[in-house]
Amino acid sequence: MINSLLDSIQNLITLSPAEIDIVTSLFKEKTYNKGDFFLAEGQICKQVGFVTRGLLRYYINDDGEDKTYDFAQENNFVCNYESFIPQIPSTKIIQALEDCEILQISHDDLQLFYKSIRQAERFGRLVIEHVFIQTLQDLSSFYVDKPEYRYGRFIEKHPDLLQRISQYHIASYVGVKPQSLSRIRKRLSNEK
Amino acid sequence: MINSLLDSIQNLITLSPAEIDIVTSLFKEKTYNKGDFFLAEGQICKQVGFVTRGLLRYYINDDGEDKTYDFAQENNFVCNYESFIPQIPSTKIIQALEDCEILQISHDDLQLFYKSIRQAERFGRLVIEHVFIQTLQDLSSFYVDKPEYRYGRFIEKHPDLLQRISQYHIASYVGVKPQSLSRIRKRLSNEK
Numbered sequence: 383m384i385n386s387l388l389d390s391i392q393n394l395i396t397l398s399p400a401e402i403d404i405v406t407s408l409f410k411e412k413t414y415n416k417g418d419f420f421l422a423e424g425q426i427c428k429q430v431g432f433v434t435r436g437l438l439r440y441y442i443n444d445d446g447e448d449k450t451y452d453f454a455q456e457n458n459f460v461c462n463y464e465s466f467i468p469q470i471p472s473t474k475i476i477q478a479l480e481d482c483e484i485l486q487i488s489h490d491d492l493q494l495f496y497k498s499i500r501q502a503e504r505f506g507r508l509v510i511e512h513v514f515i516q517t518l519q520d521l522s523s524f525y526v527d528k529p530e531y532r533y534g535r536f537i538e539k540h541p542d543l544l545q546r547i548s549q550y551h552i553a554s555y556v557g558v559k560p561q562s563l564s565r566i567r568k569r570l571s572n573e574k
Numbered sequence: 575m576i577n578s579l580l581d582s583i584q585n586l587i588t589l590s591p592a593e594i595d596i597v598t599s600l601f602k603e604k605t606y607n608k609g610d611f612f613l614a615e616g617q618i619c620k621q622v623g624f625v626t627r628g629l630l631r632y633y634i635n636d637d638g639e640d641k642t643y644d645f646a647q648e649n650n651f652v653c654n655y656e657s658f659i660p661q662i663p664s665t666k667i668i669q670a671l672e673d674c675e676i677l678q679i680s681h682d683d684l685q686l687f688y689k690s691i692r693q694a695e696r697f698g699r700l701v702i703e704h705v706f707i708q709t710l711q712d713l714s715s716f717y718v719d720k721p722e723y724r725y726g727r728f729i730e731k732h733p734d735l736l737q738r739i740s741q742y743h744i745a746s747y748v749g750v751k752p753q754s755l756s757r758i759r760k761r762l763s764n765e766k
Contacts, residue, residue: 464710467703496696503695504688507702511659514706518656521713 383434387485394508395501409485420476427465429486433458436482450554532556575626579677586700587693596690601677612668619657621678625650628674642746724748
């Protein structure tokens with residue numbers, strides 16, 4: 383399990399054997415059952431996770447209606463940085479859609495990670511730059527793009543997730559009711 | 575001029591005398607006249623700037639209508655990171671509202687900065703984390719907050735800019751026509 387995390391880090395920086403031991407000791411294994419909250423509304427996001435098994439959904443509770451804006455699956459980091467970085471309560475929710483195994487590091491231990499790994503600051507900068515660009519693109523898509531386009535984008539970004547996510551949650555990501563999603567799918571398959 | 579940039583960097587990290595020389599050699603002084611573009615629409619943002627004199631406006635051209643979303647003044651960094659980090663064309667525009675003096679570093683030289691200054695990666699991570707959080711708050715305010723609230727936020731964030739920015743550009747930031755801004759100002763002053 384730790385190997386996929388180490389690979390993910392070593393894609394960006396080099397770790398010495400001693401540093402591999404430090405990473406291994408700082409990230410703790412945690413299990414979430416389907417339906418459990420990685421981050422509940424109003425909570426402070428206290429950790430960054432790395433998904434080794436399972437699937438989670440990011441959403442906003444908009445006056446009782448769920449608005450899904452992202453998913454995290456195996457080999458993805460999971461975190462609401464808007465809450466995690468300044469350590470303020472989250473307006474967003476992250477919930478397990480399947481039973482999950484997550485390697486997670488606390489805010490305090492992440493500071494230790496930055497101090498004790500030579501290239502950790504570089505790793506942190508590159509990750510946050512990537513998350514920043516991705517978040518801006520997601521947000522702009524959320525406000526601007528048409529449902530057909532968002533469905534196309536979902537298939538492109540998560541081709542392997544169509545079988546793992548309910549029509550209800552895909553519709554919520556696309557920004558339509560489930561019956562409208564069926565119409566979009568029919569229209570797109572007729573166009574082929 | 576370079577001293578305010580060095581102070582700004584040294585608020586976050588320590589620089590040795592040799593590193594101060596490197597920073598001084600990597601940032602180049604450039605003058606922009608009022609109306610000049612730091613970044614024009616469709617251009618790739620090729621540098622990060624540090625404003626030592628003057629004022630700039632960030633905006634989007636929305637079908638011929640300007641939508642202002644931020645300002646940069648003395649001792650602020652100025653950049654569209656959405657374009658700068660992945661080096662892709664910008665949908666946003668940054669224009670000088672006054673004659674400006676800017677110390678700027680190119681994308682290539684910034685990589686050199688990261689390589690040659692011991693704590694540069696830490697500095698980069700902290701800056702980008704701050705920009706990330708700030709951008710998310712600005713974007714959310716842009717889409718969600720009412721004009722009254724945005725005007726209050728503008729006064730709070732830029733109390734010294736009320737005299738330097740035209741009513742036209744403040745109205746564009748608040749998201750209303752200039753005549754509506756007068757009504758908002760009147761209402762707020764009556765409430766006091």
